[in-house]
Amino acid sequence: MQLTQLASWRKLDSLAQQMRTRHLRDLFAADPQRGRRLSLELPEFLFDYSKNLVDDEVLVNLLQLARDADLEGWRAQMFAGAPINRTEGRPVLHVALRGALPESVPMQGAPVEALVESELERLKGFVNLLHNGGVTGCTGKKITDVVNLGVGGSHLGPQMVIEALRAHRCGDVRIHFVSNVDGAQLADVLAPLDTETTLFVVSSKTFTTTETMTNARSALRWLGGLGSTEELLRRHFVAVTANSDKARAFGVEPQRVFQFWDWVGGRYSLWSAIGLPIAIAIGFDGFRALLDGAASMDRHFREAPLEQNAPVLMGLLSLWYCTFMGYPAHAVLPYDQALHMLPAYLQQADMESNGKSTTRAGEEVGYATGPLIWGMLGINGQHAFYQYLHQSPEVVPADFIGSVAPGHDLPGHHEILLANMLAQSQALMNGVSREQVEVELTGKGLSKEKIEALAPYKVHRGNKPSNTILLRTLDPRTLGALIALYEHKIFVQGVILQIYSFDQWGVxxxxxxxxxxxxxxxxxxxxxxxxxxxxxxxxxxxxxxxxxxxxxxx
Known part of the structure; x- marks a missing residue:
């Protein structure tokens, strides 16, 4: 049966019409326990989804739609290594990179976990050698700066993680990123660096990406007369790729070619050797903790009942708004300076995955498949676009993300930050009625005429839905769980909407x-x-x- 002909789909279509006439204030008034009932406490964070335009009937039918779409079957196939990326004939096994498979999956004649562990051990050896001063350039000086040359998933994930875990940096090797083929970025990054002490990491799945290889050749020219081309490539270059032959042909020392595999999508690759800059920045133990946090979320996604499953609920809520309620955008609003790159990272992860118009059956879709993802740091956004969120007639569901523990020791700052986050989600939910505005203005001593003139402009109708994710603290393990939460949310949406989330023909x-x-x-x-x-x-x-x-x- 076609997706749109399912009884659960038709029921949700009908419920969406009804829900547009209801208000979040009334849903909370009818259920004093709603805040506790519609939230999940996981080891790393609290997920509060109570401020969403759903009631029990909507949730029951969303969960039924997930079952009708065989979400559990597709989930099992992914963890079993089945080639669910069927347009490219590949498994989708980024979960294997963090050791989360319930059973061994053979790959290239060996258990996939053995391949992963072998490469992680190579990564660990190189990172430790670098931190101990054992990696030197052509003149014998130890490497002090590492420049990652990559684009898309080969840079955005690692850079986002390093920025997020700045408080967990270790060692004295500095990390830099160049992704743009616009030479201005490469020139700016290289300007303060020393050719003798700079190492380049060329991160490219195919080792043919035009932007990355152009930057690599320019980096080679920048190193100049330090040595022969062969020596420069051997001492000042590292490669991370699924095409080891190409990297070796380029001239990178074989021992410095780190591998990931074609069953890892670029935007899901930070858990692989693509995460080399992360391991350098926070140490290999920190990188392991990041993987462990993601594995914890993998187990939750695989084992928790659908109605208590955070990625499933997030995916269903996103589908509810974009596909049924007709809200085409979704905002990601971190209230933690360290997470300033998270909206851009999730924009790629979500939109490059589910921005599709063809079903798995090869037919054109007749429904919206994914929202426009956008956002920025919450405090900055409050002084930029929150006016639109609050008073525009458009409804933009949002994710508020913050940490209970501050990432600094400055007194007073964190309480103000969290108070703003909670206040904004509350204001979006409740709004301000005409009666409340009139009471407020009367209390300020305004005349009846002035109140009549001003009141319409101060009304906020509210009823703007949001999730709140409260991290216990922002550390490698928690960040790993947070990223994996969104990865699985994206998977849920794609499966239910019957599209392939893991190819990218539009790119x-x-x-x-x-x-x-x-x-x-x-x-x-x-x-x-x-x-x-x-x-x-x-x-x-x-x-x-x-x-x-x-x-x-x-």
Whole structure:
């Protein structure tokens, strides 16, 4: 039966119409225990989903839809290593990277956990050697700076984690990231560094990514005359890739080529050798704790009943809003400075996974498959876009994320931060009625006429839903669990909506077009291009020619 013909789907469609007429204030008034009843306490955090526009009937039918879509069966297939990424014929086994498989899965003639552990041991050896000063450049000086060259999943995950765990840094090796093929970023990062003490990590699944390999070649030129090209590549370069042959052909020392596998999607790869910068920044023990936290969430996702399963509930709520209620966006609002890159990371993880328009049956979908993910630090957002969240007629469900324990020892700051987070979710839920505004303005001594004129502008209708995730503390284990929570949420949505979450053909399209356009930008040849693109190429050529022309003299 088609998804939209399921009884649970049709019932949810009907319930969505009813729920648009209800208010969160009334749901709380009808159930004094709602805050306790609709929350889950896990070892690493509290997940409060009580401020959502759902009642028991909606939740029951969402859970039934999950069962009708065989979520539990697809979950079992993923953990068993079945090739559920069917458009590419691959398993989806990032969970294996953190040791969370219930049973051994054979891969490349060996148990997958043996492959993972072997590579982790190699990673550990290199990290310890680097921290102990045993990794040196061509002139014998120890490496002090590591520059990660990657793009997408090969940089965003590691950079987000390192920023989040800044309080857990160890050692004195500094980490830098370059992802943009715009040479300005590479030039800015390299400007203060010493060629003799800089190591480059080239992170690319295929080792053919245009942006990354262009930056790698420029980095090689920057090292200049320190030694021969072969020696520079041997002493100043490390590779992380699923294509070891390409990395060795590029000239990277075989012992410095670290592997991950094609059954690991780029945006799910920070748990693999792609996490080398993380292990350098927080030490290998810290990296292990990150993996352990993710494995804890894996076990929860695999074992907890659906109605008590945090990733399942998060995925169902996101589906409820985007697909049934017609709310096309979702905001991620961390109230912790260390998590400032989390919205960008989750934007890639979610939108690159579920931004699809074709079902598993190869048919065009007839429903929304995933929200637009956006956000920023909560306190900064309060002074930027929260006005839109509060008083725009649009409804944007949100995730508020904070830590109970501060990541610093400055008195008074953390209480203000948490108070703001709780206040904003409360304000979005309750709003402010016309009657409340009039009482407030009367108390300030305003005349009846002024109150009549001003009151409409101060009304907040509320009824804006949100989740709150309260971390016990932001450490490697908790961050691992948090990231895995969102990974599994994305999986839940994709399975129920009958799309493939683990390919990314939309990304590949742009890459192919760019490769074809590059020589035309250089030559000025525009045959075969649409009128707009041809005009843009023409303008670029003319502007470049004008910039290169000598100045006229009088």
């Amino acid at each position: 590949e399209l742009g890459k192919g077009l760019a490769a074809a356009l590059q020589p035309q930008l250089e030559s000025g040849e525009v045959s075969g291009q649409d009128a707009s693109t041809a005009r843009l190429i023409e303008y670029c050529r003319q502007a470049t020619a004008g910039a290169e022309a000598p100045l006229a003299t009088g």
